[in-house]
Amino acid sequence: MFGTSGIRGEVGDEVTAELALSVGRALASEGYQRVVVGRDVRESGTILVDALTAGVRECGGDVLEVGVAPTPTVARGVSWLEADAGVVITASHNPAKDNGIKLWSASGQAFDTERQAAIADRVENERYDLESWTGLGDRKRHEGLLERHAEAIRETVGDLEGLHVVVDVGNGAGSVTADTLVELGCSVRTLNGQQDGRFPGRPSEPNAETLEDLQQLVGATDADLGVAHDGDGDRMVAVDDRGRFVPKDLLLALFAREMAGDGERVAAPVDTSLAVDDALSAAGATVTRTAVGDVYVAERATEPDVVFGGEPSGAWIWPDETLCPDGPLAACKLAAMAARDGPLGETIDDLETYPIRRTSIDVEDRAAVMERVEETVRDREFEVDALDGLRIDHGDGWTLVRPSGTEPVVRITAEARDPERAEALFEDARGIVAAAADAVASVDAE
Known part of the structure; x- marks a missing residue:
């Protein structure tokens, strides 16, 4: 259910x-x-x-x-x-x-x-x-809850006088972000600010493909950054001052690096990029991985040494403030970082990025396919984490094979610090899943 x-x-x-x-x-x-x-x-x-x-x-x-x-x-x-x-x-x-x-x-x-x-x-x-x-x-x-939410964010985030922010509300419920930024002293422009459950301005999910208008507006004006929400305002993604969509793994790395110190941990799901691990290692902090889903990130964030939790989907959790992914809070914290550290684009450029490959394979029986995949990877004596799907640590990279919870597909992700290695890991994982899917289909056809 x-x-x-x-x-x-x-x-x-x-x-x-x-x-x-x-x-x-x-x-x-x-x-x-x-x-x-x-x-x-x-x-x-x-x-x-x-x-x-x-x-x-x-x-x-x-x-x-x-x-x-x-x-x-x-x-x-x-x-x-x-x-x-x-x-x-x-x-x-x-x-x-x-x-x-x-x-x-x-x-x-x-x-x-x-x-x-x-x-x-x-x-x-x-x-x-x-x-x-x-x-x-x-x-x-x-x-009065909207006003109280805005007040709680203002108490956390300092004055932002002079900052220029574009907020793409996506016709959803997240207008509290624009209101709060104005109260913090920002100059704010909004996109798709009219509430409309048909989402006529753009699809409700904010990503690089759906936020073309936001990217163009930020890039063509003197805005310092742009932020965007989904329909209910728990997710937040960003566009830098040059109008470039900020990859969500890098946004997670940025928030994680801001929060975590020596010996502390950041909760993130099994499909999180190595960029987050590397951003934290300099501060002596580490990633503790969870199953995919902000509910699992929040559960881990209740542990005492976990100071932040995030998902590359755009869900960000500051456990000392709330265990709910809070899009308006994330937007204002990101604006505060830009006000303090300078152009967001330069900050993002300083973070390491690595090639990551993703695809999905259509299957009739996800459980049967995953069972055969697990047999194969364990026969090859890979180091496997079965927390959510099968995550294989190769030392210089990783692969994740995970059944979708909502669609008849198995998802494949691979990342490595070297592009050729990432491609090799990806092709190997795809071959394993394809072979398992063919084997299950052959048995079903008999």
Whole structure:
């Protein structure tokens, strides 16, 4: 039921009002009696909010509804409003046809695997503690969380007077970024600032291909940097002062180097570039790798010597401030670094980069293919980490073979410090997966 970042799927198929009602019932039945509920800009969210809040109330829980708000605003709001849990109705960076449900604990951390399992068990077995008419919960509207989120960021980030920033909101819920930067003294221009769940300005996922307008605007003006969000504002990616998209692995390296000192660790998933390891090594810090998904990064970030967590998807976590990926906070911290250190492009150019190759292979049976791949790599006595897929450490590089959690494909990634070595590792891994896929297909055809 839960993927790497909550529940997500196409409205009317995987995600329905019935599902939202069930999750609401499960939350209250599991003991979460005071629940903060918000949503992104998708119109389908209004129906799902109604259904989910009905489920919470039907089992005796009270709802504080905050309306359209970034995911990190709602996650932070759980503790601010002395609630037991938070819910955001959002499909994050997915297309407009999708929606989903993200659950947050009182610490601001996404529901971990144990809490997700408890909710899934109640939903799948319809184990709800329904109340009589005298025990139904309340639903109240709460205002002011956006302002409190902005205030919390301002307390963390110093004055940014004179900095010029372009913010691409992506028609989503992340307008708090532009508002906060203005309050910090920045000159701000916005792109796609009108909230619209159809995402007419660009696709909701911010990447080098979808941010052409942002890159052109920053490059053609005196802007110091550009930042962009996905639909619910938990992700943040950047464009430097020359209008170049900043590779997300390098953004992770930049944040990690800023935060970590001798003996400290940074949490990052198994597909993270060696550039992060090398950026940290000079400071005596290291990377601790997790499964792919910001929920797993956040779990690791609760450990005492982990000072930062990040995913190359654009999710950034400062555990001393919040265990939720906070796009507005990340945008303002990046702006502060540019104000202090000078042009972002020069800072990025100082970081080492290495060739990295990625592809996907279509398969009918992901589990069977992965089983054959594992047999092959272990027969060849590679050093294998099976935390999430199969990550093979070659010393001078690495390969990752990982089944997709949402598509019938197996993903292949390879990186090395030498381009020819990266290509060789990539081709070897691709050959192993292709052979495994052919073998499984042959067995199925018999």
